Amino acid sequence: MPIGLSxxxxxxxxxKITMAHGGGGRLMHMLIDELFTTAFGKTEEHDGATLEVExxxxxxxxxxxxxxxxxxxxxxxxxxxxxxxxxxxxxxxxVPKALTAGFILEEGLPTETLWRVxxxxxxxxxxxxxxxxTGDTKVIEHRDGNGLFINTTGLGMVADGVSIAAGRARPGDxxxxxxxxxxxxxxxxxxxxxxxxESDLKSDCAPLAEMVQRLLTAVGPTAVHVLRxxxxxxxxxxxxxxxxxxxxxxxxxxxxxxxxxxxxxxxEILGLDPLYVANxxxxxxxxxxxxxxAALATLRAHPDGKDAAIIGEVVESPQGRVIxxxxxxxxxxxxxHSGEQLxxxx
Numbered sequence: 001m002p003i004g005l006s007x008x009x010x011x012x013x014x015x016k017i018t019m020a021h022g023g024g025g026r027l028m029h030m031l032i033d034e035l036f037t038t039a040f041g042k043t044e045e046h047d048g049a050t051l052e053v054e055x056x057x058x059x060x061x062x063x064x065x066x067x068x069x070x071x072x073x074x075x076x077x078x079x080x081x082x083x084x085x086x087x088x089x090x091x092x093x094x095v096p097k098a099l100t101a102g103f104i105l106e107e108g109l110p111t112e113t114l115w116r117v118x119x120x121x122x123x124x125x126x127x128x129x130x131x132x133x134t135g136d137t138k139v140i141e142h143r144d145g146n147g148l149f150i151n152t153t154g155l156g157m158v159a160d161g162v163s164i165a166a167g168r169a170r171p172g173d174x175x176x177x178x179x180x181x182x183x184x185x186x187x188x189x190x191x192x193x194x195x196x197x198e199s200d201l202k203s204d205c206a207p208l209a210e211m212v213q214r215l216l217t218a219v220g221p222t223a224v225h226v227l228r229x230x231x232x233x234x235x236x237x238x239x240x241x242x243x244x245x246x247x248x249x250x251x252x253x254x255x256x257x258x259x260x261x262x263x264x265x266x267x268e269i270l271g272l273d274p275l276y277v278a279n280x281x282x283x284x285x286x287x288x289x290x291x292x293x294a295a296l297a298t299l300r301a302h303p304d305g306k307d308a309a310i311i312g313e314v315v316e317s318p319q320g321r322v323i324x325x326x327x328x329x330x331x332x333x334x335x336x337h338s339g340e341q342l343x344x345x346x
Contacts, residue, residue, distance in 0.1 A: 059094035074203030078120035094156030101135040102151040166245035174292035178305040185277035204281035226286035252312040
């Protein structure tokens with residue numbers, strides 16, 4: 001059936017794109033569901049896709065990075081581009097094999113700045129053992145941009161028996177995370193706004209592919225049902241996506257969610273909920289209940305998972321909901337925001 005020329009509802013309510021359309025919340029999901037899905041067809045509810053090819057299964061993902069400022073404590077736009085793409089492949093259960101890199105350069109960008117970013121990307125790719133095999137460069141006229149945007153595509157191989165998808169979460173499954181949340185978003189915000197905190201906040205930007213492969217080997221691929229890196233929109237938004245895809249409910253015990261003291265203090269000062277702050281070195285992992293303890297032990301044995309914790313479980317209802325439960329038994333609904341607390345964090 002031919003695609004109509006009129007803009008699908010309810011996007012017709014928004015004649016122009018707003019910052020909230022890129023924030024990871026309701027408006028972004030509406031944009032994807034009502035516009036892109038209408039035009040391109042249904043895609044996997046994931047940050048990457050797996051495809052059957054001759055000789056096996058591949059995973060492919062693409063991402064664009066527009067972080068401001070370009071450099072922040074713990075990383076820069078280059079390390080973010082490499083590690084973020086690697087982590088999207090890892091969330092598919094794939095072993096990363098190759099990356100591409102596209103650069104959009106604004107006229108007037110210092111070549112020294114570009115060189116520093118490119119060197120950082122090369123170093124980050126070498127750590128993971130994944131080559132950057134091809135790319136593209138475009139230069140745009142000077143405007144009020146950030147000077148540099150990067151698009152990356154990642155290709156990986158998925159082993160037999162690995163089947164990772166948001167819709168595979170089942171009642172009884174346990175929810176784990178590999179460490180403290182909210183550091184990335186707060187670190188970027190502190191530099192952008194010139195804020196000073198008592199602790200030295202750093203982004204958690206890190207590649208997680210090796211940790212994920214160790215997990216799959218240790219507990220078996222069929223025991224790991226869902227992997228997602230909670231970037232834009234943070235832990236709460238990502239769990240909302242999972243609960244909707246799996247038609248289940250996720251209950252989070254908020255006191256068990258690890259948040260570093262510095263990040264928690266900064267969130268309290270800024271009035272932010274750490275569950276909605278972006279991360280770049282964290283993985284949400286949903287596993288079968290009888291594999292939860294083994295998964296936790298495996299994560300804690302890895303440097304990127306030493307602070308891992310079991311933070312909740314999947315229950316049957318109410319479907320499509322995420323419930324936060326506190327120490328005193330109080331509950332709150334963790335819903336998707338319309339946009340994001342902190343724009344342009346990745």
